[in-house]
Amino acid sequence: MSEPVDDCVFCKIIAGEIPADVLARNEHAVSFKDLHPQAPFHALVVPLAHHADVAASAAADPSIVGHAVALADEVARAAGNDHYRLVANTGRGAGQTVFHTHFHVLAGSSGMTERLV
Template sequence: MSDCIFCKIIEGQIPSAKVYEDDHVIAFKDIAPEAPTHLLIVPRKHIPSIVDISEEDSNMILPRIFAAIGHLAKEFNLEQEGFRIVNNCGKNGGQTVDHLHFHLLGGRQLQWPPG
């Protein structure tokens, strides 16, 4: 998508602080972090939201995303104290970029409910 900020980051048109990438997934630091560790994990394929995931995507992309999250949790030393994975879906769910993505938050005590 030509107007998608995450697609532009994936294509290298917009700089980012990348922390992980493979053939299907890219992860980078959030520019407005809500925790000491706040990463965005994004599929390279443009999928607007979780409700738009095809069966093929659910079998291929979602396992890669969650494998990346596990890798990053270990790399950023979050596995001992805990962390949160967030996926916002739709306007009322807080989704501000229409490209499927997951937030990995950690490094401090996270509150519940989130807001």
């Protein structure tokens, strides 16, 4: 596993240094509510291993991504959402602002369509 990064907000949440509304945690990832929800249900799923983005996590160990997706499904379904959107922004140009792999789990909006932008 990669080492935590001192100035990474998600590493600090994982370490318990910054509080978060945690929904689930296992040996691979943690999920918590997004501070600025974009849907009625909006959670983040963050692997414990620090990598800059989903591509870097997959390159380091593809199971990191698989475990995160499994936890995303778990938290969505636990909140009563059998249908949800899973988003991973990769790079500043795609809207990524925290450079620690994470997935947004979005659900509960009847307005969700295949349209992405």
